[in-house]
Amino acid sequence: QSVLTQPPSVSGAPGQRVTISCTGSSSNIGAGYDVHWYQQLPGTAPKLLIYGNSNRPSGVPDRFSGSKSGTSASLAITGLQAEDEADYYCQSYDSSLSGSRGWVFGGGTKLTVL
């Protein structure tokens, strides 16, 4: 059970817009810690896609955008392309005094481009 909750899968046709949610709690996202997003293509290491809730590293297309509100965050992908088919993970920091304290990830969302 991940501290951050993501839908296991989303799908969309080429050219469409999809969103992936990331739900946390008052000890992580709701406590003001930033949310970051990673894209993991099959057989490769994760790649930083969005950092600081809504910032794109150099080289990441502006089709990818992030937002955060309250205890949740979202990743939006517009103009879906076949190459976007991958697993997507959100990440934040959890300040809980329980076993979840530390750098936490969502369970991951598999994006299928139909």
Added chain:
Amino acid sequence: EVQLVESGGVVVQPGGSLRLSCAASGFTFDDYTMHWVRQAPGKGLEWVSLISWDGGSTYYADSVKGRFTISRDNSKNSLYLQMNSLRTEDTALYYCAKPLYSSGWYHPFDYWGQGTLVTVSS
């Protein structure tokens, strides 16, 4: 160009020990905290451990606390993970990861190695 190259992953029996290494290049290694993150086969990402730039502070996920020890040798630009009392649930691809910024704690990871596979099985 930043490079992180992990090594040391093998098949080991439950209860055994293993030491992973991560060779870093392309950035000022001793300016940065460093992390280990793992991914069990077909599963998601799990943060494992962090070490401060000078090795003076270390943090661990509860799942490995008391069994794993993170360390670094800044003279060799290398990061290590000593893994003891290994369990089947420790089977995973282990990545070393560099934070985006050199100061502060809560930054994302902008560079990852290719990972080294640890399999704990009898």
